[in-house]
Amino acid sequence: MATTTTPSGDQNRVNFDSEFCGRVPLNQTNLTQPHGLLLVMECESGRLLQCSENSSDFVGLEPAEVAGKLFSELASEAAFELLSKRLHSVREGKFPLSVSINGRSLLLVVEPVDGYVLMEAERLDIEQRSFVDVFEPLKYVMAAIEGTEGVIEACRLIARELKSFSSFDKVMVYRFDKEWNGEVIAEEKEEGMETYLHQFFPASDIPRQARELYRKNPYRLIPSVNYTPIRLYPVLNPLTSSFTDLSNSNLRSVAGVHIEYLRNMKVEASMSTRILKGGKLWGLIACHHRTPRYLSYQDCSVFELLSTFITAKIGAVEDAQAARQKAEGHALIARLTEAVYASGNLADAFEAQRDALLGVLEADGVSLVHGREVNSWGDTPSITDVHDLVYWLQTHNVQHLSQEPSLSSVFEGGERFSEKASGMLALPIVPERGYYLLAFRREAVRRIDWGGNPNEAIRFEADGKRYHPRNSFQLWQQTLTQTAPEWTETEELIADTFRQFLVEYALRSAQA
Known part of the structure; x- marks a missing residue:
């Protein structure tokens, strides 16, 4: 290890x-695996455009005896009518169809594609x-x-x-x-x-x-x-004059x-x-x-x-988990909203509802920044570092909710305060005026057990074109430092709902 x-x-x-x-x-491989027979049929005429070259193993006929023939000739008119009926009733997806070709019982898995039909056959005698x-x-x-x-x-x-x-x-x-x-x-x-x-x-x-x-x-x-x-026979699809797209095969x-x-x-x-x-x-x-x-x-x-x-x-x-989390988050937003309107001041309201503030943002610390004024609760960087972070956000034109689970990887000097604030969730309120709410998460040292060394996932040959997967899947442990747990999608939605309230409150306060 x-x-x-x-x-x-x-x-x-x-x-x-x-x-x-x-x-x-x-x-675009134009190649198939041998455990089944692939048939490509033109939709309207029922003419078989191509077949895989193992046709003799499944229907006792060589590829040249299959490609170019009508489906009804190889199976029966009744089988073709049933196939056509199913194709017109199925809008998308695959469906099975049992047929007999040259006395061989087969199960076809049929899928219509643009202008033609892919049919994968397996033996029914198994x-x-x-x-x-x-x-x-x-x-x-x-x-x-x-x-x-x-x-x-x-x-x-x-x-x-x-x-x-x-x-x-x-x-x-x-x-x-x-x-x-x-x-x-x-x-x-x-x-x-x-x-x-x-x-x-x-x-x-x-x-x-x-x-x-x-x-x-x-x-x-x-x-x-x-x-x-x-291989497919013939090599090119006569309908498209190119390789048949085998994406869904x-x-x-x-x-x-x-x-x-x-x-x-x-x-x-x-x-x-x-x-x-x-x-x-x-x-x-x-x-x-x-x-x-x-x-x-x-x-x-x-x-x-x-x-x-x-x-x-x-x-x-x-x-269900997301719904419960959203309900709890919205209840905390309601408490904070009521406190803000009761006090008429964000900082005072957040001081009174400190636990709700940290809870709604799922954070270990929060800083409210308005120009040069900084108010903080919980574990946060220093005032100077908070100002530097706001300047960095403005420089990068962060206008919407944004998170960085590892500040040290994107912010120069972030390692200084990584122990108490490795991750940051930024809520721009009036960003052009340096008005932000910043949520921080402490460092959470994380051990990742990899199935083999991820740095050796691919090995290139000397020509730089041909490559090979790694040889070993032996346990390879990586310890990540200076990083915090990411805010989940649900947590981000709750935080953005709170941010929208803060933006509206700031606009009303400016007009008052």
Whole structure:
């Protein structure tokens, strides 16, 4: 285990997530994984534009015998009519359809795209679980999730039950922070599998483009990292004269760097399922297996359904917590408002309602600055330092609510008072006149357990173009100093509501 102590202002780690990884195209591979057959069909005519070159494995026909044919010729007229009916009734998203092509029973997962249709086929001759075998545990898990009281408890439950259902060697629930680093908040694993519970992974492990694909697609299955990619035939889509966009295809081939990443983790199969909140990617359910592991569409759909259910649960829990916090904050604002109008002076009112002032801003100290006059409560920097901070805010034209969780990283000399005021939330009242309310938070030394050294997340070759993921995921501990806990989105909303009252009060006082 390696350790390092880092003043927050000395963090020089390159953000490969935005600098490099986020620019690598993932949807234009023109290659697929071999566990399914990909068909590309023109919407109106039903003509098959392309197919993956493993068609003989699934329908006993060579690619040249499939591409260019009408769907109705390979399946049946009735199958095409049913497909057309479904396509006209489904506005967006994927749907399953059972068909027979050349005497082979297939399940198609169909998705309409602009002008054409993507169809991913899997064999139906593989033994499937019965409806009862799937529904009964699913019904139990959904009821159990509903009965949980917190996010962590619900995530632990989903990890345990999905591991039991899928038999993956490890199931983890992974939550993103503001910088898109991920933390493993729940984990269930077999003996011999390395634990990553409570460890963080840098944003470059799941770069921007990959996160966007996860947001759009419910799950991503990689049955084996040791596969040979399958090309599309013909290479170019005849309709667009370009590569077919495989953004929403579960069969889309995997980027080589991710395959290498999984191998470095000693994983041969993986599955990732999205967790959304408010339409944004909140986290992932990540499953790993030490040997190849295939899941049917039916089993993958269980993951999709449970991820939707856990998404709703997380949203409900976090929204309820935010609602309670807002109610408490607004009650404190009401107390402060009443005190201000009763005294006719902000400083006097804040002195009388000191606890409410610190509480509404969730702060260890607060300074009210009006020109050269400074009034402070709790732990704050010196008057001189407060004046310097106001000048710095004016120089940077801070007109709206703004927070800095590590002043020493942006304000020269901030390390002098970092112990009592590492973080600052600025509430501009009349900023051009140096009228501010500043909230401060004490230093909170933080230890971060990383899954491998985040400074070595990517290793470039000599040409500076080809790159590889890190080899080691050994625990690497980082201690952050001169930083404070960030104000949450809800805390910022409450503070901004208070700021709006202060702005209105200042305007009325100036007109009186």
